[in-house]
Amino acid sequence: MMDRILNNKWSIRIVALVLAAILFTSVSTDNKNSGGTFQTTTQNDTEVIQNVPVEVYYDKKNLYVSGLPETVSVTISGPRSIVQNTKAQQDFKVYADLRNASIGEKNVKLQIKNLSNRLKATISPQTAKVNVQEKVTKKFSVDAELSSNAVARGYKAGNIKISPGKVSVTGAKDTVEEIAYVKANINDNKKHKEDFESEATVSAFDRNLNKLDVEISPQKVKVKVPVKKVGKSVPLKLKAEGNLPDNISIQSMTADQDEVVVIGDDAALKNVDQITVNVPVANLTADTVKEVTIPVPNGAEAVQPSSIEVRIKTTKKSSSSGESSDKSSGERNEDNNTSNDTSEQNNAGQEIGQEDTESSKTLSGHNISAQSLPSNLTATLVSPANGKVNLTLHGKSSLLNDLNPSSVSVMANLANATVGRYSARIEVGGLPRGVTYSLSTSTAIFTIEEKSDE
Numbered sequence: 123m124m125d126r127i128l129n130n131k132w133s134i135r136i137v138a139l140v141l142a143a144i145l146f147t148s149v150s151t152d153n154k155n156s157g158g159t160f161q162t163t164t165q166n167d168t169e170v171i172q173n174v175p176v177e178v179y180y181d182k183k184n185l186y187v188s189g190l191p192e193t194v195s196v197t198i199s200g201p202r203s204i205v206q207n208t209k210a211q212q213d214f215k216v217y218a219d220l221r222n223a224s225i226g227e228k229n230v231k232l233q234i235k236n237l238s239n240r241l242k243a244t245i246s247p248q249t250a251k252v253n254v255q256e257k258v259t260k261k262f263s264v265d266a267e268l269s270s271n272a273v274a275r276g277y278k279a280g281n282i283k284i285s286p287g288k289v290s291v292t293g294a295k296d297t298v299e300e301i302a303y304v305k306a307n308i309n310d311n312k313k314h315k316e317d318f319e320s321e322a323t324v325s326a327f328d329r330n331l332n333k334l335d336v337e338i339s340p341q342k343v344k345v346k347v348p349v350k351k352v353g354k355s356v357p358l359k360l361k362a363e364g365n366l367p368d369n370i371s372i373q374s375m376t377a378d379q380d381e382v383v384v385i386g387d388d389a390a391l392k393n394v395d396q397i398t399v400n401v402p403v404a405n406l407t408a409d410t411v412k413e414v415t416i417p418v419p420n421g422a423e424a425v426q427p428s429s430i431e432v433r434i435k436t437t438k439k440s441s442s443s444g445e446s447s448d449k450s451s452g453e454r455n456e457d458n459n460t461s462n463d464t465s466e467q468n469n470a471g472q473e474i475g476q477e478d479t480e481s482s483k484t485l486s487g488h489n490i491s492a493q494s495l496p497s498n499l500t501a502t503l504v505s506p507a508n509g510k511v512n513l514t515l516h517g518k519s520s521l522l523n524d525l526n527p528s529s530v531s532v533m534a535n536l537a538n539a540t541v542g543r544y545s546a547r548i549e550v551g552g553l554p555r556g557v558t559y560s561l562s563t564s565t566a567i568f569t570i571e572e573k574s575d576e
Contacts, residue, residue: 165201165202166199166200166201166202167201167206170197171195171209174216176216178190178220179221181221182257185220185223185256186255186256186258186292187223187255188294189250189252190250190252191250194232195246196214196234196244197243197246200242208237214243215234216234217232218250218252224254225254229251230252231248232247233245258292258295260291262291263287263304264287264288264305264306266282266305266308267306267308267542271311272308272311272312273349274315277349278352279348282346283346284343285343285345289343290338291326292338292339297334297335297336302328303326303331305324306343307322307542307543308322308345309322315351316349318349319344319347320345320347321342323342324340324342331541331542331571352385353384353385354386355382355383356383356384356396357380358377358381358396358397358398358416360377362401363403364402364404364405366406367407369438369439370436370439371438372437373435374435374521374555375433375434376435376555377551378430378431378433378551379549379551382397382426382427384424385423385425386423386424390420390422397419399416399432401414403434406434411432411434415428479519480516481516482514482522484514484515485525488513488530490510490534491531492533492534493535493536493537494536499570499573500571500573501570502568503566504543504567504568506562511532511561511562512561513559513561514560515558521556529552532549532561533551534546535547535549541570543567543568544567546565546566548564548565
C-alpha cells in the first residue's frame with residue numbers, strides 16, 4: 123500500500139503541499155510571537171568619524187576660495203561589518219562642488235561620495251559659507267621680527283639677512299589688497315651672544331595685525347642674525363651728595379635697577395667695573411623719589427638706561443640732653459666718635475640698618491605698567507591676560523614691613539618695541555637693597571601698533 127502511494131506522483135505532490143503548509147504556519151506563528159519582526163543575525167551600528175578632510179572642486183587657475191572648513195565630522199550608520207570597515211578604511215570623500223560658482227559669497231552644501239549605498243551618512247556641518255574671488259598672486263618683501271629675548275643684554279642684533287627676501291602671496295584679490303605686513307617671526311629666546319641662524323614662518327597681516335587667509339610660498343625662510351657686543355653690564359653704587367639737615371639721616375637708598383649696560387669698545391670697557399651715581403640729598407626733609415642721570419664712564423659711548431629712579435627713605439634723629447650730661451667723659455668721646463661715623467655715613471650715602479630675621483612677603487595682583495613706549499606706537503597687553511602678576515619679596519623683616527603695592531613698581535620696558543607681538547621682561551623697581559623678588563611670570567607680551575593718523 124505504501125509503495126503504491128510513494129510511486130504515485132500525485133500522492134507525493136499532495137504530501138509536499140501539506141508539509142509546506144505546516145512549515146508556513148510554523149514560521150508565521152514564530153513571527154507573531156516575536157513582535158512581527160523577522161529575526162536575522164545581521165545587526166546595525168553607528169559611528170562618528172572625526173577630522174574628515176574636505177575637498178573643493180573649482181577653477182583653481184582663476185579663482186580663490188576661502189571659508190571652507192578644513193575638516194568635518196561624518197556620522198555613518200548601517201550594517202555593523204560595513205560601518206566598521208568604512209571607519210577603518212575611510213575611503214570615502216567629502217567635497218564641495220564650486221566648478222560653476224560665480225564670484226561672491228555663497229552658502230555651499232557639502233556632499234559625500236564613494237560611500238556604500240547600504241550606509242546612511244550625515245555631515246557636520248552640512249553647509250559652509252564661502253567666498254569665491256578672483257585669484258591673484260603678488261610678491262612681497264619679508265621683514266624679520268626678532269623676539270626681545272633672542273639677544274643677551276649688552277649685545278644687539280645687526281641687519282638680519284632673510285633668504286629668500288621675497289615671497290609669493292596667493293589669495294582672493296580683496297584679501298591680498300589688504301596686506302600691510304609680511305613678517306618672518308623669529309621665535310627664539312636663547313639670549314644669543316654670537317651670530318646665529320634659524321628658520322622662521324612667514325605670515326601676512328592687515329594694518330590691524332589680523333592674520334590673513336592666504337597662501338605663501340615659501341612658507342618658511344632662513345634667517346641669519348649677526349650679533350655683536352655693544353656693552354658691558356656693571357653694578358651701580360649710590361652715593362649721597364650734599365648736606366642733610368641736622369635732624370635727618372638716611373635710612374636707605376634704593377635704585378629701580380641694580381645694574382646698567384655701558385656701551386663702547388673693549389678698550390673703553392676694560393676697566394669699568396662699577397658706576398658711582400651721586401644722589402643729591404641737600405635740604406631733604408622726608409622720604410622721596412629722585413630721577414638721577416647715570417654718568418657715562420670716560421671713553422664709553424653711552425649707558426642704558428641713561429637715568430634711574432632712586433627711592434630715598436629717611437629717619438629723624440632723636441636727642442636727649444639729660445642722658446648726654448650724665449655720661450662719663452669716655453662715653454661722651456665714644457658717642458662723639460659714633461656721631462662722626464654716622465655723619466660720614468650720611469654724607470657718603472652708606473645705608474643704616476639693623477640685623478633681623480629673614481622673611482618673605484607676597485604682593486598679589488600687582489599691575490604691570492608699560493614704560494618708555496615710543497610716542498608713535500600704542501601697546502595692548504596680551505599676556506598675562508588680566509594684566510597682573512604676583513610678586514614675592516624676600517629679605518629682612520624690617521625691610522619688608524614697609525613695602526606695599528604703592529611703594530613697589532612692576533614694569534615692562536618697551537623702548538625697543540616694534541610693530542607686532544612683542545615680548546618684554548618684567549622688571550621690579552622700588553625695592554630696598556637686600557630685598558630680592560620672584561614673579562609668577564617673568565615675561566609680558568604686548569600687541570604693538572602704530573598710532574592712526576587723526
